[in-house]
Amino acid sequence: MERAVPYRSDGNRSEENKEEISMERKNAWSQYSAEELSRLEAVNEDYKACLDAGKTERECVRLTIERIEKEGYKNLKEVIRNGEKVQAGDKVYAVCMDKTIAMFHMGTKPLEEGMNLLGAHIDSPRIDVKQNPLYENDEFAYLDTHYYGGIKKYQWVTLPLALHGVIAKKDGTVVNVSIGEKEDDPVFVITDLLIHLAAKQMEKKASTVVEGEKLDLLIGSRPIEQDESLEEKEKEAVKANVMKLLKEYYEMEEEDFLSAELEIVPAGKARDCGLDRSMVLAYGQDDRVCAFTSLFAMLDVEAVEHTACCILVDKEEIGSVGATGMHSRFFENTVAELVALTEGESELKVRRTLMNSRMLSSDVSAAYDPMYAEVFEKRSAAFFGKGLVFNKFTGSRGKSGSNDANAEYLAKIRNAMDAQAVAYQFAELGKVDAGGGGTIAYIMANYGMEVIDSGVAVLSMHAPWEVTSKADVYEAYKGYRAFIEEM
Incomplete structure (x- = not known):
């Protein structure tokens, strides 16, 4: 589906947005100009079309390949087969069993200085x-x-x-x-x-x-x-x-x-939700809302210093296991191939590349639902319409099973988001003893890289039909693009 208007904004705050950011986040809808509202609708129409075309992980990979090849991405297998080198500005991708895909936009800096990674999963309950x-x-x-x-x-x-x-x-x-x-x-x-x-x-x-x-x-x-x-x-x-x-x-x-x-x-298509058409009702928004907005961001960035990568993986919902889950060596092996094609084979450089990288582990967050307010702690809840959600930690109860991002990395994230006027919020998944959940963040953190969970707030998560705010979908796209360009 062709985009109605370009997504990109100039990243500058409007006059009314230049005041100091307070702990109380404003509803993003109140901040948009007419031009921004037009871009927001374009992003969401594209997003709904992707949801309709990608209801399984295989369909998501197929759709992604169709889109990225139109933008000049080459299959890494063909690059290797043809004996080509990879250099700054090149765009390549690799696929694992038609269920996981990693795409790379090569930067001007050596790979061993690290990549900016967007990671999301494309399997759903x-x-x-x-x-x-x-x-x-x-x-x-x-x-x-x-x-x-x-x-x-x-x-x-x-x-x-x-x-x-x-x-x-x-x-x-x-x-x-x-x-x-x-x-x-x-x-x-x-x-x-x-x-x-x-x-x-x-x-x-x-x-x-x-x-x-x-x-x-x-x-x-x-x-x-x-x-x-x-x-x-x-x-x-x-x-x-x-x-x-x-x-x-x-x-x-x-x-x-x-x-x-x-x-x-x-069965059925993604639909606008609400008389004001402010929301999207669809199957599989956990976690395709993060996957497709990450894809949109990758396709919109131009020249980058640090190599930009987006990996869309399978099997997160059952523990990230198997050959197509994040626990597999697929991603590590692909990075090793890229190092070999750019700087020559070096196990040490592969390790440095992974350790020096920065990642947004992009997965959905639980939106505050006033119908079930008893399981939320409002000061630390994610709200509809207040932008991209960052979770310093996930896990359950005593942060069990969590990647807990460090303070210095959080500060850099805040700076990157503010640089491009992204609406964002920090939250955790409900009250301390109410339950919890995890993502792929801790797996990638095993390499020693900086990782934080980020994503879109969702109502009725894991239900057959889930609800998101169009404003949050748009801010996620902006936030992922800002991460690639500013970090």
């Missing part, structure tokens, strides 16, 4: 289809499922759902699947018990009112047409009909489920 999923039960056809990430299971019943993913066949072909997003597509559903018979169900805890094994996807109810003259009829006629359709549409056999990755997500 969802429901996955199992490897032997299709079955029939009393003339209903279902797909057996396993939920992915932290969800409230009861939120996923009775919603229109879509099926996204890939089917990999033994001959090496891979078929993309997306059913439920077009207006004339069928959708799917997970059923719930009617209220008239739910007396015992309503007595259960929220965590068990819908059990994981009852999250199976209703996929069909019509039996296959059979020749009445045949002596032996199809015993599972509804399942047979589903397989007939899958064969017709995707040349798929039932065994192909074994090598398929199919994800169940809410």
Whole structure:
């Protein structure tokens, strides 16, 4: 989708914005000129289009490659294959298993002086289809499922759902699947018990009112047409009909489920929310709101001193594990390739590059919700419309599992944001004993680099439909660009 107007602003504060910043943050909406409001809407329209096109990590990577190649980014594998060198101003990217991508805009300073890194994750809570999923039960056809990430299971019943993913066949072909997003597509559903018979169900805890094994996807109810003259009829006629359709549409056999990755997500597009259209309602904003605004920032920066990098990773919602999670060596190996292409192979220079880098671990923050004020501490809460959120620490209770950014780095961050008039706030995730959460920050901090958590405040985080403020989406884009240019 083409941008309606350029995003870039000159970064100068308007006259009314030049007063000293106080601890009490102003609502960003009250600070915008007509020109800024136009840019804000352009960013958010682009953002919603990306959300619609990228409902899975594979789709996000595919969309990112399409966009960055138009802006001159080259696949690092091709650069290596062609024996090319990499120099200042070059733009390259690397992909891991079509689920994680790292892009680099090379700076004028040597890599070993460090990079400015934007890191976000592109996986989101969802429901996955199992490897032997299709079955029939009393003339209903279902797909057996396993939920992915932290969800409230009861939120996923009775919603229109879509099926996204890939089917990999033994001959090496891979078929993309997306059913439920077009207006004339069928959708799917997970059923719930009617209220008239739910007396015992309503007595259960929220965590068990819908059990994981009852999250199976209703996929069909019509039996296959059979020749009445045949002596032996199809015993599972509804399942047979589903397989007939899958064969017709995707040349798929039932065994192909074994090598398929199919994800169940809410069907429907990102929408403006509120009569004032000030918010975005969409699936997967944790953490694609940070991922796509980071991408926008990368595409808008011009010449940089320190190499700018944006890495969009998979598996954060289940611990950043596996080959495509932040714990893998993919990023480190890619940096080693870049060092070799710019300064020659050197393990020491790779270590220096990582240690001397600075990072925004960009993940969403819990927005203050007055409906549930009891779990928030207002002085340290993130508010809608008050800009990009920085979390000095995350973790739970006694900061367990947290990267705790140091004070000197926080001061540099504040200076970078103020230099480009970015609205920002500092917050933590609810009251001390209320719970908590983590990000990829502590993983990258293992290299000795400076890292802080930053992101956008979200209402209904991890629900099928999440809410963000358009102002915060815009300020996140501005903040990520400022970080790349000013640090």
